Amino acid sequence: YEKRSNEQIEQTVIKRPRVGTSSSSLYLDTINRHMLDFDFEKVCSVSLSNLNVYACLVCGKYFQGRGRSSHAYFHSLHEDHHVFIHLHELTVYVLPDGYEVKDSSLDDIRNIKHSYDLNNKKYLPGFVDYFILQNFDKKSQLVQRFSTLVRKIWNPRAFKGQVSPHELLQEISNASNKVFKLAEQSDPIEFLCWFLNSLHKDLGGTKKRNSSIIHNIFQGEVKVESQPLIVKSDADEKDRLLFDLNREIETIRTPFLLLSLDLPPPPLFKDEVEKNIIPQIALTTILAKYDGRTPQ
Structure with missing residues (x-):
């Protein structure tokens, strides 16, 4: 690349920051989108600091700061890479000149926190997308380590074919006060x-x-809809309990994260290895108690 003299560098340094227009955005054609990956931990590749981190939009590396003595500033001089984005504020700057660039061609990069479908339309991020795209620096260690594990699992550029959840398991053990330990099996529902x-x-x-x-x-x-039953002592067993449509029906709505299901009883006969045969029953049959028609 073309070397700059000290005089040229000094002239570049004393330029005042300004908002870039289409005429001043001279380095946008150097942006290399296939090198960008915002799923990595947002720390400087030199100082390993997570404060005021910028991403080089040419090579994809992370550097701290954009001042004259910052790692991003020196990277722009040594590697001739000039376009950087602040990873939290999503503002784009040209270094070493130090002016901000506002150009519509950068919208796809600025919107790194949004999800898009195959038709390039925004959609509501789901569970995995949420933990990949959001910033959890101010959240608990449990949230941060789970987010890191999700990012590793769904990282298309991972150099390993497997991901270890060891860090998350350690935090689970600490956060649960050793209720769930690494070396002991626990109840999965709990x-x-x-x-x-x-x-x-x-x-x-x-x-809420x-x-x-x-x-x-x-x-x-x-x-759950409930109604008092009419009990007839002189009627048959089938007709002893009756619903009265004129009586008021009480409705209760209860939120849940887990639902209990009644499993079918094990069969009497055993298979050839002296174990009970596991019955094959459709899930819809087990969920029939919640279909709104089956009385409980």
């Missing part, structure tokens, strides 16, 4: 209930409906 409620609380969720992504995705609602 763990799932604790894990979802802990994520909900750490994400700022309350008892849809107050966090956890309740928005996993929480459902059961509507």
